[in-house]
Amino acid sequence: MHSTFMGLEMGKRGMFAHQTALQTTGHNITNLNTEGYSRQRVRIGTIDPLYDPGLARVHVPGQLGQGPTTTRIERVFDVLHENQVISASDDLGYWRTRDFYVDKLEKIYNEPNDVSVRTFMDHFWNSWQDVAENPESLAARVQVVQNGKALSESINHRHAMLQEQRLLLNDDIKFTVTEINQKTEAIAKLNVQIARVQAIGDEPNDLLDKRDQMIRELAVLVPVSVDHQDADEFRVHIGGRILVQGELVNPLSAEADPNNDGLAMVRWGDINPPHNRDSYHDTYRVAGGKLGALIELRDVDVKDELRKLDAMTVHFIDLVNDVHAQGAGMNGNSGLDFFRQNNYIENATGSIDTTGDGQLDSTYLFRISGANQLKATQQVGLAGEITLSAGNGDLVTIAYNPNDTVGDIINRINYSGADVVARLDVNGNLSLKGSLSYGDNTPDFVIRHVEDSGQFLVGYAGLLNASGADGAYDYQNPNAAEEQLRVTQGVSFQTTPLQRPSAWIAVNAQIASDANNVAAAKPLAGSGEVAIGNNASALAIADLRHEKVMIDRLTSFDDFFADSVALIGAKGFEAQETHAAFSTINKNLDDIRQSISGVNINEEFADLVRFQHGFTASARFVNVVDQMLDTIINRLKV
Known part of the structure; x- marks a missing residue:
């Protein structure tokens, strides 16, 4: 049988349930601007009725309820949509990071601008053209030296800025x-x-x-x-x-x-x-x-920019020095490099100990030039296959036939994917150069493998001693230069330069101190004397500006700078546009999440009024029950 005081308990439960609902609504309202907060809802249910059907009970109609109770306080949350938000967040972090750092890279290139590397390179070529027009002018030579210094310093500065960017990325990664x-x-x-x-x-x-x-x-x-x-x-x-x-x-x-x-x-x-x-x-x-973007930027984008700058610099140094060393200055001095040449090793034949055991085990050569003069337009009249090392560590083969010209074969080498590139130098000799390395075992600018099944690189170009595998040049042979190359017949080679040439490039100290050493002329054949007004060397250096040279592929220096700026600009545009797109996607997803889980102030105010009325009604019910009990207890007479 139910208690006389059961109404008080029922009203109390109603007050407590609505009080909890009011407090939860207040919790929602006060967390309106809390980041990540999900609105909460109180589930109000009923207490189990007084009588269980399986137990003895008094005979009253229906089941007598005992009022409300708070069953749970739940947050409004959609797991599936939350997973969509999480999935889209990494793309936003990736492209936001790329947009930020690629913009910094664009500022490093600083083009078009009066203080960019390309501008200083233009001044350098123009000054050589001035020397060619006025070979007897010391002032023109002084201008070459000054422009050479300015160019070197601008390349040094770009290297330092790229390296600083890489270190900044490294700190951000940590x-x-x-x-x-x-x-x-x-x-x-x-x-x-x-x-x-x-x-x-x-x-x-x-x-x-x-x-x-x-x-x-x-x-x-x-x-x-x-x-x-x-x-x-x-x-x-x-x-x-x-x-x-x-x-x-x-x-x-x-x-x-x-x-x-x-x-x-x-x-x-x-x-x-x-x-x-x-x-x-x-x-x-x-x-x-963000982490993936930082690693990619540091080890791909910025590293590639450094490597391309190094590739341009090392070829630039080699080409200018090759022509300049064959010329003579106003004082008759010849054989001088215009730019300082830092070698990776001191051994004249390129032999090196790579394992540190005290035994020479490899040969590091950057350039090999054949002994015979060739013309790009002449047909070779030979057939065979040239085998060269590739950037991925494999070997690539380049076939040639009797109808091919020397220029055809050079083009195939340069576009074969090999890490060896080719050109005819200023004297018409076939020149092979090592390109960038894609492994950690060897430095950049090392020629790794050169082989010819026929006679093009052997008797025709005068580079290798013999055909086939037995006559192949391989860098893992410490005596490769002496055993595989036609050194005694006029082959010349250059050992691998010190790494990061863009960091150490500088004008030769002898030339910087005396502009008379700037070589504009070529010595007269046989006598070695220098003719007044001879400008052959100056013209040859000035012509390098537009010549198709070897910077990873067959291109000119002007093309290199144009391509570099265009590529970094394209990366910047891609990063900016994609970042904007993913920002919009992420905002839309977050708006949907907020519409599901966020606090709606109008809805909360409506709930506030509703639960307040519920609390008031429950309190009123308690008051009525109290009055009833007062009548029963205090006013009824027995």
Whole structure:
């Protein structure tokens, strides 16, 4: 039988339920501008009725209810849409980072501008043209020296700026790794707190909001995916690998990489590493997110810009020095390089010890020039296959036949994908040069393999001693220069220069101190004397400006600068437009998320009034019951 005071209890429950609803509504309103907050809703249900059908009960019609109760306080949250937001965040982080840093790269090129490398290069060529027009003028030679210095310093400056950009990216990578680890640690701690709250049957709504916000911030840094399961099973993945599982964290680390100039290499940790840690402690290679963009920018974009600048510089130094050394200055001095030449090794034949065991094991040559003079338009009348090393470590073959001209074969070499490029030098000799290296075992500008099954590189160009594999030049032979090249018959070669030529290029000190050493003339054949007014060397150097030379491919110096600026401009446009597109996509997704989970102030005010009325009604009901009980207890006479 129900109690006489049951009405008070029922009213109290109504007051408590609506009070909880009012407090939750106030929680929503006061968190209107809290980032990552999801609005909460109180589920009000009914207490089980007084009588259970299976038990003895008094005979009254129907089941007598006992009032309301708060069944749960839930947050309004859409898991599927949240996964879409997380999935789009890494693209936004990637393109936002690229847009920021590519813009910095564009500023480094500073073109068109009066103080760009291209402008100083133009001044350098123009000054040589002035010397060619006035070969007896010392003032014109002084201008060449000054423009050479200005050009060298501008190349040095661009190298320094690119290197600074790379170091800035490296610092950002280390900072981002630290930030990722801090967020993963915070997520793991939240997992523990959430698990404890859920274990006692409560709803950790605010903690869940904090974790989801942390996940969204993490997704901008790295491309993550999540499993929305129980707290102790909540997992965060990157590229299929677990980053966080419950309270366990798989942190990333940034360690110095000796094969990448000592810059940071991002590595994985492991939640449960085996005894052999190294098998799991491998390199992070996941594309996307801010971290992926930073690694790509540092090790691809900026590194490629440095390598292209080095390639241009080393060929520029070699070409100018090759012509200048054959000329003579006003004082009769010849054999001088215009630009300083720093060699990677001191051995005159290029032999080097690469393993550090005290034994010469390789030959590092940058340029090999044949002994015979050739013409680009003449047909070779020979057939065979030239085998050269490729940039990916493989070998490429270039076939030639009797109808091919020397120019045809040179073009095939330059567009074959080999890391060896070819041209006819100022004397008409076939010149092969090493290009950029794509491996860590050898430096740039090393000729690795040259082989000819026929006679083009042998008797025709006068470069190799013999045909076939037995006569092939290979850099892993420490005596390759003496054994495979026709050194005794006039082959010339240049050992590999010191790495990063764009950092050390400078005018030769002898020329910088005395402009009379600037070679404008070629000595007269036989006598070695210099004719007054001879401008052959000056013209040859000035003509290098438009000549198709070897800078990764067959192109001129002017084309190189035009292509470089166009490429970096295209990258900048792509990054800017794609960043804008993903920003719009991300904003639209966030707007949808806010429409689902965000606080609507009008709706909350309506709920505030509704729950207030409910509380007032419950309180009024208690007052009525109180009056009834007062009548029963105090006013009825027995």
